[in-house]
Amino acid sequence: MISIIGGELLCALGQGTARIEALRTGQATVGRMAVTLNDRQLSFPYYRLDDTSRLVSTALIDAYLDRVVSGLFHKLALTPSDLGNIGVFLGSSSIDYSLARPIEQAIISGTAGHGHGRRVGGGNYADRLMTRLDLQGLSLTYNTACTSSANALMEAAAMLTGHLIDHALVLGLELFSPTTVEGFALMQLLSPDQLRPFDQHRNGMVLGEAVSAVLLSRHELRPSPWHYLGGQSSCETYSVTGPDPSGVGIARVITAALAAAGLVPGSITAIKAHGTASDSMDLAEMRGMALAFATLPPYFLLKPYIGHTLGGCGVAELVLMMEGLTAGFLPGAPTATILDQEFTAAPLQQGMAVAAGRFMLNYFGFGGNNTSFIIEKSEPPA
Amino acid sequence: MIAINGLGRHNSIPDQHQPDLAAELRSLSGKVYRRTDHFIQLAIIGAHKAAAGHELVPQTAIYMTSGQGNISVFDRICDQRHVRKELPRPVDFINLLSNSAGFYVAGHLGLKGKNLFVSHQHFPVQMALLAVQNDMQLGREQAALIGGVDEWIPRQDLAHTLLGLDQTTVLGEGSNWLLVGKRGKKALAHLAVTPRILDLRQLQQLLATVEPGTSLAFGKRLTAAEIATIMALTKGCPRYCYEEACGYYETLPLYVLTRFLAAEKGRLLHIDVSEERYMLMQVSTQD
Numbered sequence: 001m002i003s004i005i006g007g008e009l010l011c012a013l014g015q016g017t018a019r020i021e022a023l024r025t026g027q028a029t030v031g032r033m034a035v036t037l038n039d040r041q042l043s044f045p046y047y048r049l050d051d052t053s054r055l056v057s058t059a060l061i062d063a064y065l066d067r068v069v070s071g072l073f074h075k076l077a078l079t080p081s082d083l084g085n086i087g088v089f090l091g092s093s094s095i096d097y098s099l100a101r102p103i104e105q106a107i108i109s110g111t112a113g114h115g116h117g118r119r120v121g122g123g124n125y126a127d128r129l130m131t132r133l134d135l136q137g138l139s140l141t142y143n144t145a146c147t148s149s150a151n152a153l154m155e156a157a158a159m160l161t162g163h164l165i166d167h168a169l170v171l172g173l174e175l176f177s178p179t180t181v182e183g184f185a186l187m188q189l190l191s192p193d194q195l196r197p198f199d200q201h202r203n204g205m206v207l208g209e210a211v212s213a214v215l216l217s218r219h220e221l222r223p224s225p226w227h228y229l230g231g232q233s234s235c236e237t238y239s240v241t242g243p244d245p246s247g248v249g250i251a252r253v254i255t256a257a258l259a260a261a262g263l264v265p266g267s268i269t270a271i272k273a274h275g276t277a278s279d280s281m282d283l284a285e286m287r288g289m290a291l292a293f294a295t296l297p298p299y300f301l302l303k304p305y306i307g308h309t310l311g312g313c314g315v316a317e318l319v320l321m322m323e324g325l326t327a328g329f330l331p332g333a334p335t336a337t338i339l340d341q342e343f344t345a346a347p348l349q350q351g352m353a354v355a356a357g358r359f360m361l362n363y364f365g366f367g368g369n370n371t372s373f374i375i376e377k378s379e380p381p382a
Numbered sequence: 383m384i385a386i387n388g389l390g391r392h393n394s395i396p397d398q399h400q401p402d403l404a405a406e407l408r409s410l411s412g413k414v415y416r417r418t419d420h421f422i423q424l425a426i427i428g429a430h431k432a433a434a435g436h437e438l439v440p441q442t443a444i445y446m447t448s449g450q451g452n453i454s455v456f457d458r459i460c461d462q463r464h465v466r467k468e469l470p471r472p473v474d475f476i477n478l479l480s481n482s483a484g485f486y487v488a489g490h491l492g493l494k495g496k497n498l499f500v501s502h503q504h505f506p507v508q509m510a511l512l513a514v515q516n517d518m519q520l521g522r523e524q525a526a527l528i529g530g531v532d533e534w535i536p537r538q539d540l541a542h543t544l545l546g547l548d549q550t551t552v553l554g555e556g557s558n559w560l561l562v563g564k565r566g567k568k569a570l571a572h573l574a575v576t577p578r579i580l581d582l583r584q585l586q587q588l589l590a591t592v593e594p595g596t597s598l599a600f601g602k603r604l605t606a607a608e609i610a611t612i613m614a615l616t617k618g619c620p621r622y623c624y625e626e627a628c629g630y631y632e633t634l635p636l637y638v639l640t641r642f643l644a645a646e647k648g649r650l651l652h653i654d655v656s657e658e659r660y661m662l663m664q665v666s667t668q669d
Contacts, residue, residue, distance in 0.1 A: 037469060038469060093479065095451070095456055095478065099450055099451075099453075099456075099544065100456065102540065102543055102544060103453070103456055103457055103460055103540065103544075104460050104464065106537065106539075106540045106543070107457070107460040107461050107464050107465060108464050108465075111539075118546045119449075119503070119544070119545050119546035119547075119632075119656075120450075120544055120546070121448075121449045121450040121451070121501065121503070121544065121632065122448065122449070122450065122451055122501025122502070122503075122506070123501040123502040123503035123504075123506065124503050126502075126503070127502075127503035127504065128503075137578075138509065138512070138578065138579065139502060139503075139509075140500050140501070140502060140509055140513065141500065141501040141502065142498060142499070142500055142501075143451075143479065143481055143499045143500075143501065144481045144484075144497070144498055144499055145479050145481055151498060155498070155513060158513075158516055158517060158520060158522060159513070159516055161520055162516040162519060162520050164512070164516055164577050164578075178463075179459060179463065179470065179475070179478070182463075182469060182470065182475075183470060183472070183475030183476075183478070184475075186469055186470070186472055186475065187472050187475070232496075233496045233497075233498070234494055234495060234496060234497075235444070235484070235485065235488045235493065235494055235495065235496070235497035236494060237485060237488050237489035237493075237494075240417075240476055240482055240485050240486075241476060249494075252494070366476060366479055366481075366482070367479055367481040367482050367484060367485040367497070368485045368488065368489075368497065369481065369497065
């Protein structure tokens, strides 16, 4: 049995009790981010982590990763030296900044840039984190678009099951990137005003930033009610930008995730929907859920609280869900006020009291990536 | 230990320009892939060769790895943003995700299984193979394609900088793939990856157990002195030389395995180094 010992999250929803209160009351703080497209200055809603300047540097990213990991270890009263054979699994849809910066420098200056004589490339953040924390073990970095950190978590669980490691630190990372905002804006996938997943008037995504971490273990490092039950990752090739609108690819990954966890559809307490508020993605997700579940369990949304944190959303939304459930509820999101006529059920609009259960978390992305996994929270002791 | 059932190898040392792969891809596959770039075409070609002659089950997983991924497209987007002051083309934005290459490989081969793009700072090939090996042993996957894809870019000074190599090192590009499955009698060979990163002492201990007659291949980052030291520890094992046939790229270890298995019999132990840490993998046509 793989336990989730705990999690930590840096996001636009603040910290600690303020974050729980925001989840409970359905309130989020959304800022705006300006980009220039074809000489036009456009502004989009954006969930910023903080007001730090986003001239991203490797040091800044390292600092966020250190902050989230030290916060997690502090919560759990652990030190890196308590974790002998550990793996670090990082998921992000962003190109590694250690690679991006020299390329940008080379373009801007017309020189070869500065590599400091050391190889750079994918895997750099995770490797540097291991070095800074003096962790002994292995690391892997996943880039599978919006399923990146969800896949990182499932692969970490596999390596724990295979006894390659004893513990796994799984990280989700997504910070503001002008290239990303411009790219989505060009594709007209960003909402100009508000994130309204599953609403009849949904008009696109609202992006956000998050840095998150969970610690998984195959040992009882600390008593934990959280367990990873299983999941599935699959690919569909209908379109490079999204799933088959019929929902068959989504239904397939959900069904396979249930089988991997040894569960039947009726055993799921609630579903964390991906809910990007993109017209076709929400439609495919609704149809996929309807195909996989004869009776659809309650489903809820977390992007209205922190935005779409792209490759980081796998771990970020898991931590946010765990925090809500630890406080005894699943959050509602009062955004889908007019349900799309084709949809069979609305997402939770108000919080729902839940003490324990089995929760399916779904993530879908560019590149035909579909991922679904199931987490259990056991009953608190009487 | 996992079975290797198919090999796909594409390796070249370009000169001045990236080779035009569109024609080769069309000739191999009989299809035209619109909206693909050089990195994606490289990936499809290598995977196609590994899968050729095999009936893949749709659930065959894809694990792709790379040292730096689709650098050309990022280079192009940066040029558009910072120099030309233009917006990126949507197709470039989409292809910026290195995982887009996996999408096109899956589409080309009709696959619907897991499709991962994984990286590691020091040992991208070995770590990806370790993940595959674990998934196969756990029964999570029955068959998988694993590919290492790295592209040559015309801006060679930048390429050397990114790789942390001196400007005289000859660089190449490649797309090298293995089709793997569970251990079987019809396999071309079997593969095992040492499931951890080793320090020098651990490497020396393992080398003492290498079976006589095993060929030794070395990653291109090992120095001549390091290779001589290791050879001395292995009781006369022969060296497998491949170095002159290729320029440097990060996923070369997969080229070495596919090259050996295409022409040789026996056992090959591949030893790689990065920052005084080592990883080993062994293929054998005899087990």
